[in-house]
Amino acid sequence: MARSSTRDEILAAAARLFAAAGYKGTSLHDIAVDVGCSKAALLYHFDSKEAILTSLCAPAIAELEQLHERLRTQDERAARIEAIAGFVDLCMRYRQEIQVIYGDLPGLLQQPAFQRVHAMTQTVCEILAGASGSPTAVIAAKLVLAGIPAIAFGIDQDMHGYTDEALRAALIEAATRALVPSPETR
Amino acid sequence: MARSSTRDEILAAAARLFAAAGYKGTSLHDIAVDVGCSKAALLYHFDSKEAILTSLCAPAIAELEQLHERLRTQDERAARIEAIAGFVDLCMRYRQEIQVIYGDLPGLLQQPAFQRVHAMTQTVCEILAGASGSPTAVIAAKLVLAGIPAIAFGIDQDMHGYTDEALRAALIEAATRALVPSPETR
DNA sequence: GTCTATAAGGTGATAGAC
DNA sequence: GTCTATCACCTTATAGAC
Numbered sequence: 001m002a003r004s005s006t007r008d009e010i011l012a013a014a015a016r017l018f019a020a021a022g023y024k025g026t027s028l029h030d031i032a033v034d035v036g037c038s039k040a041a042l043l044y045h046f047d048s049k050e051a052i053l054t055s056l057c058a059p060a061i062a063e064l065e066q067l068h069e070r071l072r073t074q075d076e077r078a079a080r081i082e083a084i085a086g087f088v089d090l091c092m093r094y095r096q097e098i099q100v101i102y103g104d105l106p107g108l109l110q111q112p113a114f115q116r117v118h119a120m121t122q123t124v125c126e127i128l129a130g131a132s133g134s135p136t137a138v139i140a141a142k143l144v145l146a147g148i149p150a151i152a153f154g155i156d157q158d159m160h161g162y163t164d165e166a167l168r169a170a171l172i173e174a175a176t177r178a179l180v181p182s183p184e185t186r
Numbered sequence: 187m188a189r190s191s192t193r194d195e196i197l198a199a200a201a202r203l204f205a206a207a208g209y210k211g212t213s214l215h216d217i218a219v220d221v222g223c224s225k226a227a228l229l230y231h232f233d234s235k236e237a238i239l240t241s242l243c244a245p246a247i248a249e250l251e252q253l254h255e256r257l258r259t260q261d262e263r264a265a266r267i268e269a270i271a272g273f274v275d276l277c278m279r280y281r282q283e284i285q286v287i288y289g290d291l292p293g294l295l296q297q298p299a300f301q302r303v304h305a306m307t308q309t310v311c312e313i314l315a316g317a318s319g320s321p322t323a324v325i326a327a328k329l330v331l332a333g334i335p336a337i338a339f340g341i342d343q344d345m346h347g348y349t350d351e352a353l354r355a356a357l358i359e360a361a362t363r364a365l366v367p368s369p370e371t372r
Numbered sequence: 373g374t375c376t377a378t379a380a381g382g383t384g385a386t387a388g389a390c
Numbered sequence: 391g392t393c394t395a396t397c398a399c400c401t402t403a404t405a406g407a408c
Contacts, residue, residue, distance in 0.1 A: 006373080006374095019292075020292060021292050021293065022210065022290060022291070022292045022293055024208065024210040024211060024290075025210060025290075025292060025293050027400075027401065027402085028401080028402065028403085029400085029401085037373095037374070037375090038374065038375055038376080039402080039403085040373095040374070040375065040376080040377095040403090040404085040405095041373070041374050041375075043402085043403065043404080044373065044374070045373090048402075048403080049401095049402065049403090099292075102288075102291060103290070103291055103292045104208060104210075104211075104289075104290070105208070105288060105289055105339070106205075106206060106207050106208045106211060106285075106289045107207065107208055107211050122344075135348060135352055135356055136355075136356040136359055136360070139337075139348070139353060139356035139357060139360060140356065140359075140360035140363070142337055142340070143330075143333040143334070143337055143357065143360045143361070143364070144329075144333065144364075146332075146333050146336035146337050146339075146340065147329040147330065147332050147333025147334075147336060148329070148333075149336075150332030150333060150335075150336045151325075151328055151329055151332050153291070153332075154328070154332065158308075159328075162321060162325070166321055167325060169322075170321055170322040170325035170326065171325060171329065173322060173326075174322070174325060174326035174329045174364050174365075174366075175329070175364075177326070177363055177364050177366075178329070178330075178360050178361075178363050178364030179360075180360075180363075192391080192392095213382075213383065213384085214383080214384065214385085215382085215383085215384095223391095223392070223393090224392065224393055224394075225384080225385085226385090226386085226387095226391095226392070226393065226394080227391070227392050227393075229384080229385065229386085230391060230392070231391090234384075234385080235383095235384065235385090
């Protein structure tokens with residue numbers, strides 16, 4: 001199952017270009033030049049420009065779906081710990097995809113493929129906010145949940161000098177500190 | 187000094203549309219329809235589409251410049267406290283402009299008008315990270331500095347039910363918690 | 373599977389009348 | 391100050407040859 005090289009090259013080029021210039025800021029022409037083929041060739045492998053984007057983000061969304069499912073089956077305390085680490089991991093591993101999505105937020109978020117992302121993020125937010133659901137706890141959770149991918153967005157710009165492991169550990173630490181400690185776990 | 191209504195209407199419409207659909211996602215035609223004039227009228231009042239964007243963001247950038255200057259003249263401890271509150275204030279007050287900038291990050295950040303923004307944010311980051319400059323402190327600062335505007339971005343989508351004052355207080359609280367306490371101030 | 377050529381329409385910006 | 395008409399260009403997508 002490793003035989004459609006051109007298709008993969010297109011996805012790789014699109015990921016790079018979308019991340020650098022944004023989805024709307026990258027034309028099929030740009031991708032074709034980068035790959036070294038014609039625009040028509042792109043549209044032979046994918047139905048449309050949007051289909052390229054969707055294929056590109058599918059693995060990241062699938063893994064968020066997995067994290068979401070994993071959290072559902074755990075008790076509150078364990079879910080909270082895994083939610084932080086899992087979300088940091090996810091954002092770091094798929095940082096290029098996050099750059100793509102962040103690069104064109106208003107347009108992309110309300111696309112069908114991304115609708116479940118919002119719902120799942122909401123669930124993770126509730127887990128991070130804890131049972132109390134107090135406004136301060138919810139807003140702290142939102143800060144963490146918005147800040148982590150925003151950091152992932154900036155990694156390639158001004159995050160040199162940090163290893164991925166150091167970054168990961170520091171993010172988990174800061175996120176844990178930021179969140180309101182739930183009463184029963186301290 | 188209150189007599190160029192059309193110009194202001196254009197700016198207001200552009201702010202709304204850019205925030206909703208992104209800078210690249212909004213055409214001069216869209217703005218003209220919203221204002222109720224022709225594209226040519228827009229380009230009589232502004233040199234180009236980019237000039238509309240620049241005029242739109244100028245007040246927010248000017249105020250960041252003021253905050254930046256204010257922090258420069260304070261000692262470390264005071265600067266840290268004011269940096270948090272000042273940045274939260276700024277992001278909440280200019281949330282529409284932040285939505286615009288966040289809506290097209292890759293394209294807008296490296297525009298001349300926004301180049302100083304990056305430098306100033308870096309300064310604020312150093313203040314928030316504290317004198318130690320340890321990696322964990324820096325990354326915590328980056329989390330806060332990326333998370334607050336990212337929250338501001340989402341306010342109009344899913345932040346109903348919170349008053350601005352409650353949101354402001356909770357953000358300052360969470361940000362303060364997230365940051366690594368500097369050794370000499372605790 | 374990949375190409376060239378082309379369709380069909382949107383883009384920012386300009387010219388010149390009113 | 392605002393308009394209509396137009397420019398030159400770029401966009402996604404399709405048709406049909408190879």
